[in-house]
Amino acid sequence: MTGRIIELAPQINKALLQTFYMMFWTLGIAAVAGIPLGTLLYLIRPGSVMEKRGIYLVLDALVNIVRSFPFLILMVAIIPFTRMLIGSSLGTSAVIVPLSISAAPDFARLVEQVLIEVDRGAVEMARSVGASTFQIVVRVLYREGRSGIVGAATMISVSFLSYSTVAGLVGGGGIGDFAIRYGYYRYEPQVMIFTVALIIILVQIVQTVGRIVARALDKRI
Amino acid sequence: MIELKSVSKTYKTAGGTLRALEDVSVEIGAGMAWGFIGLSGAGKSTLLRCVNLLERPDSGEVLVDGEDLMRLSVKELLRRRQKIGMIFQHFNxxxxxxxxxxxxxxxxxxxxxxxxxxxxxxxxxxxxxxxxxxxxxxxxxxxxxxxxxxxxxAIAMEPKILLCDEPTSALDPQTTATILEYLKKVNVGMGITVVLVTHEMEAAREVCRTVSVLERGRLVENVDMGCPHISPRSVLARHLFGNGGGI
Incomplete structure (x- = not known):
């Protein structure tokens, strides 16, 4: 088995790099879009700082709709959009589009939940000293919710590591695609086992780093 | 100087409407230590939160130093709040x-x-x-x-007013005494107007010159704590003070 793995090392390396590339951009875009969206959902939800019931219901439904798409279907459904954006619907960069579109509302929902968990008393205190909505968001919500947001990013990373394996279908590559091509199509169970073990280790690393960072940021206890 | 004029506030709840405040008027002079007492649900916290408009009354006026806060723009209101300190039951x-x-x-x-x-x-x-x-x-x-x-x-902002929302209700008696000492220091020593909401008679007695008794959203009476013989007229006040209790 070791011999075969060493033989395939260049391919494995390439696949891992592709996976990291997909994860990096997906997480980045999901955070850039999801954190503001989640914050907006929190702010305008009924009973919150700047309640806007109508807009909330529309956004809430939109988030749910995108989240309910099975990833594979979403990926295929938005091919025209991806082509317009990237110039192609195939390849690693092209997969980032559906991955991000799928991850952003997930991230938004998690952020909304984290902010709901922030002590309402702290928000009330901030209002009492004349903080603007922007100041409340930056100085209270993000500061008090920061370890929760790191936790959300960790969860997104793990679940989209799994989604990224579907990328192989549109030539996206990555470690999941490698497992399918060598482990399954070529009947090389050792390669499959090795790859799955690699993914398990990856998830463990992401989870552990996430936990350490979240704990370091949390001063509640 | 805080003037609340005919302040009313109604909440919509699942079971209908709840009249939290009904036509409440109070005038609190600068440098005073004023208490709002009453049973839970009497509307005392709501009334306190009307002073800095954390709670916006449905009708009435909220004047601080003669200025009607309800008429201010959001930006102006935020500026005014900076000069009205607030402390809370759960510290926040x-x-x-x-x-x-x-x-x-x-x-x-x-x-x-x-x-x-x-x-x-x-x-x-x-x-x-x-x-x-x-x-x-x-x-x-x-x-x-x-x-x-x-x-x-709260005092870091050098406020003119300190609003206290049940500040000792989560504390043991000994700690309560310490906090009340600090509130007196803030009031007497620093000349800051203190408005204290509490359901504990002892706390009000310790700090306040005058106490407004609230019941079901209405102001029942104002009791001057400075008098040697406090003689509340209302049944509720007598109950809260313990048989019209002399200090």
Whole structure:
């Protein structure tokens, strides 16, 4: 088995790099879009700082709709959009589009939940000293919710590591695609086992780093 | 000087409407220590929160130093709130901030200069005897210490008014006494108007010159605590004071 793995090392390396590339951009875009969206959902939800019931219901439904798409279907459904954006619907960069579109509302929902968990008393205190909505968001919500947001990013990373394996279908590559091509199509169970073990280790690393960072940021206890 | 004129507030609840405040008028002179007491649900916290418009009355006027807060723009209102300090039953400290950063919070919100912030934070912490805890996180403090940090936070802005929403209700009797001492210090020593909401008669007796008794959203009567013989007229007040209890 070791011999075969060493033989395939260049391919494995390439696949891992592709996976990291997909994860990096997906997480980045999901955070850039999801954190503001989640914050907006929190702010305008009924009973919150700047309640806007109508807009909330529309956004809430939109988030749910995108989240309910099975990833594979979403990926295929938005091919025209991806082509317009990237110039192609195939390849690693092209997969980032559906991955991000799928991850952003997930991230938004998690952020909304984290902010709901922030002590309402702290928000009330901030209002009492004349903080603007922007100041409340930056100085209270993000500061008090920061370890929760790191936790959300960790969860997104793990679940989209799994989604990224579907990328192989549109030539996206990555470690999941490698497992399918060598482990399954070529009947090389050792390669499959090795790859799955690699993914398990990856998830463990992401989870552990996430936990350490979240704990370091949390001063509640 | 705080003037609440015919303040009313109604909440919509699942079971219909709840009249939280009905036509309440109070006039609190500058430098006074004023109490709102009543049973839970009487509307005293709602009334207190009307003073800085955390709660906006449906009708009536809220005047602070003759200015109707209800007519101000949002921006103006936020500026006015900076001069009205507030402390809470559950302290409402930021858990992820040190004691120093908690006290500096309102100063940072008001965009006070960094060097100024440092001076004022340390001075405020000194008043409540916690200057040596500036670097600690709230999790390391006792309940009484947390409330003292909250008081330091409120006075760091050098407010004209300090609103206190059940500040001792989560504390044991001994700690309560300490906090009430600090409130008296804030009122008498610093000349800040103190408005205290409480359901504990002892706390009101300790700090306040005058107490408004509230029942089901209505102001029943104002009792002057300075009189040698307090003689509340209403049944509720007599109950709260314990048989018209002399001090």
């Amino acid at each position: 400290l930021l858990h992820n901030c040190t004691v120093f950063d908690n006290v500096s919070f309102p100063l940072a919100v008001a965009r006070v200069k960094k060097d100024q912030i440092k001076v004022r934070v340390l001075r405020s912490l000194d008043v409540v005897g916690l200057a040596d805890r500036a670097r600690d996180y709230p999790a390391k403090l006792s309940g009484g210490q947390k409330q003292r940090v909250a008081i330091a936070r």
